[in-house]
Amino acid sequence: MSMKVLIADDEPLARERLRDLLRDASGVQIVGEAANGREAVEMASETGADTVLLDISMPVVDGLEAARHLATLDPPPAVIFCTAYDEHALAAFEARAIDYLVKPVRAERLLQALQRAAQLSGDNVVALGREIKGEEKRRSHLCARMRGSLRLIPLEEVYYLQAEEKYTIVHHARGEDLIEESLKSLEKEFGDMFLRIHRNCLIAADELMELRRDADGQARAVLRSVDAELEVSRRSLPGLRQRVRGH
Amino acid sequence: MATMQRPREWLPDLCRLPALTAMMVAAEIVVLLLALAPSQEGIWDFPRFYASSLFAQWLALSSALLLCKTRPLLHRLPVWLGALIAWLEPVSMAALGAYLLHEIDTGIGLHMTLPREYQAVFVGGVAALAAVISAAALRYFYVQQQWAEQVQAKADAEVRALQARIRPHFLFNSMNSIASLVRRDPETAERAIEDLADLFRAALGAGQGPASLDEEITLGERYLAIEKLRLGDRLEVEWQRDGDLPLDLQMPRLILQPLLENAIIHGVARLEHGGCIHIGLHVEAGQLLIRIGNPTPRLRGASGNSHAQASIEQRLRHHFGDAARVTIDRRDDYYECTLALPLAAAA
Numbered sequence: 362m363s364m365k366v367l368i369a370d371d372e373p374l375a376r377e378r379l380r381d382l383l384r385d386a387s388g389v390q391i392v393g394e395a396a397n398g399r400e401a402v403e404m405a406s407e408t409g410a411d412t413v414l415l416d417i418s419m420p421v422v423d424g425l426e427a428a429r430h431l432a433t434l435d436p437p438p439a440v441i442f443c444t445a446y447d448e449h450a451l452a453a454f455e456a457r458a459i460d461y462l463v464k465p466v467r468a469e470r471l472l473q474a475l476q477r478a479a480q481l482s483g484d485n486v487v488a489l490g491r492e493i494k495g496e497e498k499r500r501s502h503l504c505a506r507m508r509g510s511l512r513l514i515p516l517e518e519v520y521y522l523q524a525e526e527k528y529t530i531v532h533h534a535r536g537e538d539l540i541e542e543s544l545k546s547l548e549k550e551f552g553d554m555f556l557r558i559h560r561n562c563l564i565a566a567d568e569l570m571e572l573r574r575d576a577d578g579q580a581r582a583v584l585r586s587v588d589a590e591l592e593v594s595r596r597s598l599p600g601l602r603q604r605v606r607g608h
Numbered sequence: 609m610a611t612m613q614r615p616r617e618w619l620p621d622l623c624r625l626p627a628l629t630a631m632m633v634a635a636e637i638v639v640l641l642l643a644l645a646p647s648q649e650g651i652w653d654f655p656r657f658y659a660s661s662l663f664a665q666w667l668a669l670s671s672a673l674l675l676c677k678t679r680p681l682l683h684r685l686p687v688w689l690g691a692l693i694a695w696l697e698p699v700s701m702a703a704l705g706a707y708l709l710h711e712i713d714t715g716i717g718l719h720m721t722l723p724r725e726y727q728a729v730f731v732g733g734v735a736a737l738a739a740v741i742s743a744a745a746l747r748y749f750y751v752q753q754q755w756a757e758q759v760q761a762k763a764d765a766e767v768r769a770l771q772a773r774i775r776p777h778f779l780f781n782s783m784n785s786i787a788s789l790v791r792r793d794p795e796t797a798e799r800a801i802e803d804l805a806d807l808f809r810a811a812l813g814a815g816q817g818p819a820s821l822d823e824e825i826t827l828g829e830r831y832l833a834i835e836k837l838r839l840g841d842r843l844e845v846e847w848q849r850d851g852d853l854p855l856d857l858q859m860p861r862l863i864l865q866p867l868l869e870n871a872i873i874h875g876v877a878r879l880e881h882g883g884c885i886h887i888g889l890h891v892e893a894g895q896l897l898i899r900i901g902n903p904t905p906r907l908r909g910a911s912g913n914s915h916a917q918a919s920i921e922q923r924l925r926h927h928f929g930d931a932a933r934v935t936i937d938r939r940d941d942y943y944e945c946t947l948a949l950p951l952a953a954a955a
Contacts, residue, residue, distance in 0.1 A: 371877070372781070373840045378788035397880055418777075420878045420905075445780035464784035517906065 363390045364479055367410035369401035369427070370443065371419045375464065379414055379443075382468050389475065398422025399502065399513045402430045406510040410438050412478045414462075417444040422502050422513060428458065430504045430511060433541075439478035499550050503531055505538035514538060516554065520568050520587045522547055524561035532587065558582050558601060559594045572598070572605055617683060618753050619694060619746075623676035628669070631745075635668035636661060638741060659720050667705050667738065671698035691750070695742055702738030706731040765860070765926040774811045778834075778869070779804075785837045800837055803830040810862060818927065819862075821896070822855040825889070828864040832885075835872055842882025843872070849889040854896060854951060860923045866916050867900045867945055875902035875943060894951050901944035917945060924949065 366389055370376045376394050383389050392408040395401035398415075399422045405413050413431060417424035428440045439459040443466060459481060460474035502513040518534035524544040531538050548555065548563055555563040568584045572593065575581055580598050581590040593601060620627050639660045643652040652660075674697050675682075682690040710730050713721045722730045782804050789797035810819070810827050819827075836843050871885045883903035890897045917934050924932035924947065931950040936943070 371842075372785070372838050374785040374788040374837060375781075377792065378784060381788070381791060418877075421880050445784065446775075446777045464780050465787040466784075 363388045364412055364475065365390050365392045365408065365410045366475070367391075367393050367395065367401065367405050367408060367413045367438070369395040369398070369404075369413060369419070369424070370416035371396050372416075375416065375443075379466065379471075382466065382471050385468065386472055386475065398424060398427035401427050402504070402511050402513055405431055405438050406434055411436075412439045412441065412459075412475065414441050414443055415458075417442055421515075426500050426502065429500065430502070430513065433504060433506075434511060439481055441474045441478060503538075503540055503542075503547075505531065505540050507538070512538065516551065519565055520584055521562060521564040521589070521591065522555065532589075534586070556597075556601065556604070558597050559592050562591055564591065569601065569604065572601060618687065618691075618750050619675065619679055619682060620749055620753065621676065621679065622672040628672055631668045631672050632665055634741065634745065635664040638737065639664045656720055663705065663709060667698070667702050670705070671701050671738075671742070674698075674701060691746060695739070695746055698742040699735050699739045703731055703735040706734035761926055765923055774807060774865070775869070779808075781838055782834050785834070789837070796837065800834055803834050806830050807834070807865070810865075813861065818858040818860055820855065821853065821857040821859060824859060824861075824864045825855075827862070828868055828887070831865050831868055835868075839872070839877060839882060842879070843876050844882070844884040846884055846886050847889075848887070850891050852891060853889055854891070857896060857949070857951070858927075859949065860927050863920055863924065863947070864898065864900075866920065867947075870916055870945075871900055871902035871943070875904045878905050879903060891951070896947075896949045896951055898947040898949070899944060900946075901942060904941055904943045906941045920947070 366383060368376050368379050368383075368391060370379070376396075380391060380394070383391055392410050393404040395404050397419045401413060401415060401419075401424075402422070404410070415424045415427060415431075419427075422430070424442060424444075428442070431438055431440060441460045441462060442458045443462045443464060445464045459478045462470055462474060500516070502515055503519070505512045505514060514531055514533050514535075520532045520534070522544060523530045523532065525539065527541075527543060529540050529542055529544050529547060531540055544561065544563060548557065554566055556566050556569060557563055564582060564584060568586060569582055570585045571583045573581050573583055573590065575590070580593040580595075582593050582601065583590055622628065622631065639657070642660065643657055675694060678693070678697065682694055684690075685693070707727070710721050710727050713719070714724045714727075782800065786797050786800050786804075789800065807827065807830055810823075832843075832845050836845070868885065868887075876883045876885060886899070886901040888897070888899040888901075890899075917936060921932070921934040924934065928949055931948075933948045935946045935948070937946070938944075
């Protein structure tokens with residue numbers, strides 16, 4: 362059975378080099394090439410890659426964050442980090458990479474890393490992935506699962522978050538998506554970017570335009586970029602009022 | 609001409625032991641000179657030498673104490689006024705001391721100083737001696753302090769030049785690009801190696817003497833050529849330069865390249881589809897303006913890093929004086945850094 366490898370690097374020449382090296386290896390099938398972290402996550406889930414060669418410094422979503430999102434896939438792919446300089450080494454291993462390669466990558470080192478990835482059973486990779494959660498720096502994207510594939514939503518494009526039982530509905534520039542995280546954990550990670558307006562709702566801080574009362578006397582928040590009037594709880598109202606006046 | 613910065617602390621702290629010792633030794637040397645100078649009165653005897661030494665030491669110590677106590681005040685005044693007062697302090701101390709000594713001497717009849725009718729001559733003579741010696745001492749302190757400051761400034765500039773060296777990331781990324789090109793496009797690989805060699809030659813000589821504007825521009829072009837290989841279509845560069853640029857202008861080495869590197873690392877390389885770096889070189893109102901602009905990602909609550917700019921500004925000021933300026937214009941999704949270098953000062 363051949364190994365399905367995804368290459369993720371923002372530099373065309375770096376991708377070319379990995380492609381050249383992998384062509385010489387047997388039992389390897391290149392299933393895709395991604396030019397940034399978001400593409401890497403989305404392509405890995407679509408192609409069912411079992412190993413991802415992940416550059417660390419990439420635009421949109423960097424390699425370290427991409428690895429965290431990849432770890433939520435079922436089964437998660439084995440991640441092998443590639444980087445130019447080893448100051449990221451520690452962080453990479455904290456993110457539980459299978460292996461870690463420095464550029465320019467040597468053919469024999471690459472093969473060694475792929476062997477290690479092949480030997481690791483799916484269960485081990487899952488165990489590695491599970492340990493990532495929590496302690497790392499906050500993400501730049503949220504990760505939504507859609508029919509088995511992953512989709513990354515940039516936080517700058519998020520308008521508001523609504524709790525839906527254990528999950529959260531993300532309302533963003535390109536629609537809405539359900540993510541498997543609680544509103545509470547999201548508030549903990551991104552607290553300074555969002556405002557709580559209700560027990561079940563967080564809005565992006567720069568989205569709050571005005572506060573208004575509807576016919577029933579219920580306070581509602583009007584957002585800047587989206588046509589929605591969201592219910593404001595009595596408890597959140599004073600803080601929000603102050604904020605609206607301050608602007 | 610080297611820039612003359614006004615020294616802030618031109619008077620050393622005279623209450624500290626090394627300075628005090630120096631003052632006492634200087635006072636003793638003066639007494640020794642006076643004792644050895646040939647005069648009608650013949651060779652000094654020991655009692656007179658002891659008494660003179662005692663008086664000189666007392667003057668030196670009390671002047672040091674006075675200067676030490678008034679030092680914070682003197683440093684707050686303009687340098688010329690502070691220096692004048694610092695000079696008058698030991699002089700008046702000497703005049704007062706000489707007057708008291710003369711009164712005591714004639715009062716108890718020791719006759720070690722001049723006779724009573726020559727009091728003004730004695731007091732005036734001692735004060736004049738003190739005036740000459742303290743003028744020389746102050747001048748010495750001033751020059752020494754300036755020298756120390758220049759040594760410090762030079763050391764700082766060298767450290768900053770070291771900090772300006774090319775990042776290791778760049779080296780390894782370039783090596784990776786070249787490793788890839790060797791198979792597919794050996795000619796481009798060859799050119800990349802040449803560019804890389806030039807860059808590192810400049811980086812290794814960063815602390816050693818200035819470069820010309822022409823050299824800086826060439827180096828910037830070489831750097832961008834390598835980054836263009838790495839980033840491909842994502843990097844575009846647009847140069848705008850006046851026809852009459854002062855290409856021979858001397859400036860610190862590696863000023864342009866770190867700014868271009870910032871424009872790539874914090875700008876173009878972080879954008880999914882890349883962008884264009886605009887470089888403008890213009891002569892305007894006796895200044896050379898170097899302007900580097902780049903698009904940046906739009907991030908909520910993101911703050912840029914202007915450490916490199918601060919270091920560059922300090923190096924430019926060390927070379928051109930206070931007229932050199934670095935200004936930064938940070939907009940939502942665009943970043944522009946402008947260097948203004950005075951042309952006259954460098955002539």
